[in-house]
Amino acid sequence: MSISVSLETAPARKKPKQKEQLGWLEKTLAGIAGSIEQAVFTEEHSRKDGWLQRIDPRAKLGMFIGMVLAASFSNSFWALAFLYGLALLAARFSRVPFDFFVKRVWLGIPFFAGIVVLPSIFFTPGERPLAFTVGSWVIGPTLPGLVGAAIFIMRVAVSVSLAVLLVVTTPWSDLLKSLQALHVPHIFILLLSMTYRYIFLFLRSAVDMFEVRKSRVVGYTSGHDQRRWISGSVGNLMNRSFKMSNEVYAAMLARGFTGQVRSINTFRMTGRDWLALVLTVALAAGAVIARRFL
Amino acid sequence: MHIPDGYLSPIVSVGAGVVTLPAWAIATHRVKAVLNHRTVPLLAIFAAFAFTIMMFNIPVPGGTTAHAVGGTLIAVVLGPWAAVLGISMALILQALFFGDGGILAIFINCMNMAVALPFVGYYTYRLIAGRSPLLSARRVWAAGIGAFLGITAAGLLVGTELGLQPILFSENGHALYSPYGLGEAIPAMLLSHVLGASIVEGLVTALGVAYLQKNHPEYLTSLKNIVAGGSVAEGQVTRRPIWQTITVSAVIGLAVLLICGLITGGGDPAKMFGAEWSSVSWSDVAVMLLIVGIISAALVPLAWFALPGRLKKTGAWFTAGAVLAPLGLIAPGFAYGEGSVDDVSQAFGYVPKGLQDLSNIFSAPFSGYNVPLGFTNGNNSQLWRAAIGYEISGIAGILLVGLIVYGLAFLITRTRRTTASDTPATTEVQPQ
Numbered sequence: 181m182s183i184s185v186s187l188e189t190a191p192a193r194k195k196p197k198q199k200e201q202l203g204w205l206e207k208t209l210a211g212i213a214g215s216i217e218q219a220v221f222t223e224e225h226s227r228k229d230g231w232l233q234r235i236d237p238r239a240k241l242g243m244f245i246g247m248v249l250a251a252s253f254s255n256s257f258w259a260l261a262f263l264y265g266l267a268l269l270a271a272r273f274s275r276v277p278f279d280f281f282v283k284r285v286w287l288g289i290p291f292f293a294g295i296v297v298l299p300s301i302f303f304t305p306g307e308r309p310l311a312f313t314v315g316s317w318v319i320g321p322t323l324p325g326l327v328g329a330a331i332f333i334m335r336v337a338v339s340v341s342l343a344v345l346l347v348v349t350t351p352w353s354d355l356l357k358s359l360q361a362l363h364v365p366h367i368f369i370l371l372l373s374m375t376y377r378y379i380f381l382f383l384r385s386a387v388d389m390f391e392v393r394k395s396r397v398v399g400y401t402s403g404h405d406q407r408r409w410i411s412g413s414v415g416n417l418m419n420r421s422f423k424m425s426n427e428v429y430a431a432m433l434a435r436g437f438t439g440q441v442r443s444i445n446t447f448r449m450t451g452r453d454w455l456a457l458v459l460t461v462a463l464a465a466g467a468v469i470a471r472r473f474l
Numbered sequence: 475m476h477i478p479d480g481y482l483s484p485i486v487s488v489g490a491g492v493v494t495l496p497a498w499a500i501a502t503h504r505v506k507a508v509l510n511h512r513t514v515p516l517l518a519i520f521a522a523f524a525f526t527i528m529m530f531n532i533p534v535p536g537g538t539t540a541h542a543v544g545g546t547l548i549a550v551v552l553g554p555w556a557a558v559l560g561i562s563m564a565l566i567l568q569a570l571f572f573g574d575g576g577i578l579a580i581f582i583n584c585m586n587m588a589v590a591l592p593f594v595g596y597y598t599y600r601l602i603a604g605r606s607p608l609l610s611a612r613r614v615w616a617a618g619i620g621a622f623l624g625i626t627a628a629g630l631l632v633g634t635e636l637g638l639q640p641i642l643f644s645e646n647g648h649a650l651y652s653p654y655g656l657g658e659a660i661p662a663m664l665l666s667h668v669l670g671a672s673i674v675e676g677l678v679t680a681l682g683v684a685y686l687q688k689n690h691p692e693y694l695t696s697l698k699n700i701v702a703g704g705s706v707a708e709g710q711v712t713r714r715p716i717w718q719t720i721t722v723s724a725v726i727g728l729a730v731l732l733i734c735g736l737i738t739g740g741g742d743p744a745k746m747f748g749a750e751w752s753s754v755s756w757s758d759v760a761v762m763l764l765i766v767g768i769i770s771a772a773l774v775p776l777a778w779f780a781l782p783g784r785l786k787k788t789g790a791w792f793t794a795g796a797v798l799a800p801l802g803l804i805a806p807g808f809a810y811g812e813g814s815v816d817d818v819s820q821a822f823g824y825v826p827k828g829l830q831d832l833s834n835i836f837s838a839p840f841s842g843y844n845v846p847l848g849f850t851n852g853n854n855s856q857l858w859r860a861a862i863g864y865e866i867s868g869i870a871g872i873l874l875v876g877l878i879v880y881g882l883a884f885l886i887t888r889t890r891r892t893t894a895s896d897t898p899a900t901t902e903v904q905p906q
Contacts, residue, residue, distance in 0.1 A: 211529050215572055222571065248578055252484040300653035328653055332480070339479030343569075343577050352571060367502065367514070374518030375525070375563045376571070382526040411681030414527050414544065418551070418682070419690050421523040428515035437511065 204406065205394050212383045219380070225348045230274035232349035237358035239453040243460040244346045250464035251338040257327070259467040260334040266463065267341045274349050281348075285341050297332050301325040352376060357447070366442075378424075382417065389413050475632055475671075476568065476583055479576025481652045482635060483643045490582035497589045498562065501555040508553070517556065520548060521563030528564065542678045543587060543628075546595030546621035550683060551693055557592035582635060586628045595624025595679075608694050609687045618680030625675045626667050633663030769865055770797040796868050 226233060232240060251263050271281045301321045347355070356373050360366070393409065401409075477487070505513050527544040549557035562584045568574040575583045599613075599620030606612040637656035652659070686693055770793075777793040778786055 208530055215529070219571065244577075248479060249484055252480065252487075252578060297653060332651070332653065336478060336480035339576060339578070340573065343479070343573060346577075347571060347573070355570065365502075368498075370514060371518050371521065371559070371563055372566060374514065375521040376567055378519050378522035379525050379567065382522045383529070386526050386529070407677055408681060410530060411678045412685050414530070414542075414547070414678060414682045415685030415689065417523055417526060418547070418686065419693070421519045422690075422693060425512070425516040425519040428519065429512050432515060433511075437514075 205390050209387060209390050209394075212387055216380065216383060222348055223351065225276060226351045228275050230276070230349065232270055232274035232345065234452075235456050236447055236449050236453040237350050237354040238361040238447060239449060239457040240346060240350060241355075241358045241361065242457050244342055246461040246464040247342050248339055250468050251335055251342070254335075254468045255331065257331050257334055259470060260331065260338055262467055263464070264334065264338050264341060266460075267338065267345055271341075271345055274345070276345065276348055281341070281344065284344060285337055297329045301329050354447075382421075385417065385420065386413075389416075475587060475628060476565075476575030477579045477586075477632060477635070479578050481576075482579060482582065482639060483651050484578055486635060486638070486642075487576070487579045487582045490585045494562075494581045494584045494589060497558055497585075501558040504555040505553075505559060516552075517559050517563070520552065520556070520560040521567075524548060524560050525564040525567060528568070542675050543591065543625060544675075544678070544682075545587065545591040546599065546617060546624045546675070547679045547682050549592035549596040549624075550599055550617050550620070550679075551686070554592045554596040557596070558588050561588035561592065586631045586635075590631055591624045591628040593624075594627040595620040598623045609691055614680050614684045614687070617683040618676040621679035622672045622676035626664070626672045629663045629667035629671070630660065633660035636663070765862060766797060766865075770794060773797055773869075792872075796872055797865065 235243075247263060247266070251260060254260060254263070268281075272278065302325065350358075353373060356369050356376075359369055359372075479487075505517065524544055527542055530542060543561070545557055545561050548560055552560070565575065565583050565588055566580055569577050569580050569583070597620075599616045602616035602619055603613045606616075634656065636652045637654060637659035639651040640653055640655050643651055654662075774790055774794050774797070778790045781789040
């Protein structure tokens with residue numbers, strides 16, 4: 181039994197006040213740790229040898245956009261379910277851990293989309309199959325409300341699944357480069373990739389600041405003190421950003437940066453990439469159009 | 475505030491590019507003109523900074539936490555165009571790599587948070603700051619209010635966009651995307667921002683600017699053109715005494731109330747807030763004020779001393795609020811949504827049937843928030859008597875609710891403790 185566990189269960193410890201006090205610190209630390217972990221995890225999966233990993237990132241981006249647009253435009257539950265089935269198949273062939281893929285999507289959605297859509301089930305006008313009466317009020321979900329909510333949740337689920345699939349199977353540098361195919365200016369792509377690189381440095385400094393504070397402060401601090409500390413650390417990080425940007429600029433100049441952005445493009449679309457792209461877009465278009473004939 | 479994919483019609487979410495793309499183009503051009511090649515590392519690093527501070531949980535009064543965006547802070551220091559690019563980069567990375575906000579929704583999320591937010595924030599700041607010295611307290615306030623309004627404007631935009639969906643995109647009477655109309659979506663977004671996120675953003679921005687003034691004034695003075703839009707005096711870091719702040723904000727608050735009252739009353743001081751003030755008997759009001767004063771003089775210190783340490787401040791404020799509540803009786807007319815059946819029939823000329831049914835189901839012991847005694851509730855009872863009845867029923871209600879909550883909390887902790895002591899071997903601490 182570790183020290184912390186024996187401390188927690190010690191009878192002398194009456195009120196768990198410290199936990200409440202430090203909640204905001206721990207939440208931030210956990211959030212930062214979570215995003216770093218996710219980035220590492222994503223990189224790991226994007227290097228595996230799977231079906232989506234082998235496809236040219238530009239083709240993958242096109243496939244993603246086609247599928248997401250289809251999910252956004254289609255208004256039938258079955259079309260959306262079909263698209264979700266396709267996403268599951270793609271995940272299977274790309275060696276994305278199945279439970280991760282399904283769990284991550286379906287744990288988040290009921291909490292956000294589900295809660296958002298819940299009241300509308302009761303207020304959409306229509307037939308109420310399961311209704312009970314209180315005074316002169318009739319309470320119960322309506323059929324159109326339920327159908328609308330199911331379609332809404334399914335659509336959000338498909339969109340989120342597709343985004344997860346794209347990100348998990350593509351190294352971020354490739355993903356950013358593939359944006360060139362959409363005629364995103366080079367300067368933007370350079371900015372994005374530099375930002376991505378410095379995010380981890382800043383997250384690391386933020387973790388250090390929070391851990392230092394956590395390990396050196398005992399007892400009760402007022403909300404006002406906490407907010408002052410937070411805004412102090414925001415100001416401090418801003419100061420570091422200024423200093424660092426000067427240093428980085430000096431380093432870039434020293435390495436011959438003239439303001440021109442060039443990047444090596446090693447991507448080559450093969451026949452298989454074209455096939456995958458055309459097939460996916462056709463399936464996506466089919467899912468939208470099928471409804472008109474059914 | 476990050477809209478995920480699927481909430482909006484792609485026509486809206488991709489269509490927002492009409493605003494976002496030109497904004498990005500202008501921003502790149504403007505920032506390059508000011509900062510030339512330095513732009514690239516500066517913007518990349520500030521975008522990383524924006525991303526990092528969006529992860530900070532800020533303790534909010536009441537025990538929860540909220541996120542800051544920091545857009546106004548960046549806009550105040552680097553200018554709104556730089557803020558547009560910095561926050562956009564952070565938002566794009568959040569959507570692409572961390573699943574926060576949809577990918578099709580990037581345009582619309584950037585329009586709300588990276589275009590509207592810094593511009594509203596920055597120009598409010600400039601308007602309030604005027605030509606005051608760079609290191610003056612007025613600029614701290616200006617930045618705080620700018621940040622508050624900036625994020626509220628972004629929330630209003632999100633509410634409008636969500637609210638437009640069922641109006642524009644419906645099929646056979648059911649909504650295809652977000653199902654709530656403008657009447658629900660806008661108040662929900664506005665309220666949650668005005669009462670929470672906006673206050674936090676304002677506080678953090680104000681405190682952040684104050685921190686920069688005190689510790690790194692060079693960032694405000696060397697970028698003078700952006701921070702103040704021209705040459706102004708540097709000035710000294712000043713700290714306004716707290717009583718001045720409170721007085722100024724109280725005066726401003728009263729003035730705003732007065733103006734609102736005059737507007738709703740059609741400019742006639744006797745009809746402020748649309749009520750008929752000439753029907754109030756002011757001598758009754760004086761007696762009532764006296765009684766309320768006496769009661770609060772007795773009860774507020776009592777609450778202060780009786781309550782345990784951590785509840786003292788909040789408890790005393792709540793007691794004061796509860797005691798002062800009957801002052802609302804002065805206002806002629808009935809409170810919106812609280813009127814009895816009689817009031818409703820008087821105002822509308824008829825009684826909805828559902829209301830009549832419902833009002834008969836339950837008749838409260840203190841109906842109409844009053845004690846059913848001739849003294850306080852008689853036909854010709856005076857205002858101050860009604861006020862005493864109001865006070866008694868209010869205090870009884872608060873005590874009742876307090877007792878119920880306390881009892882429930884007691885029961886919960888007790889059951890938890892007994893289960894914990896029954897099985898001491900399994901009390902593993904869950905890692906947070």
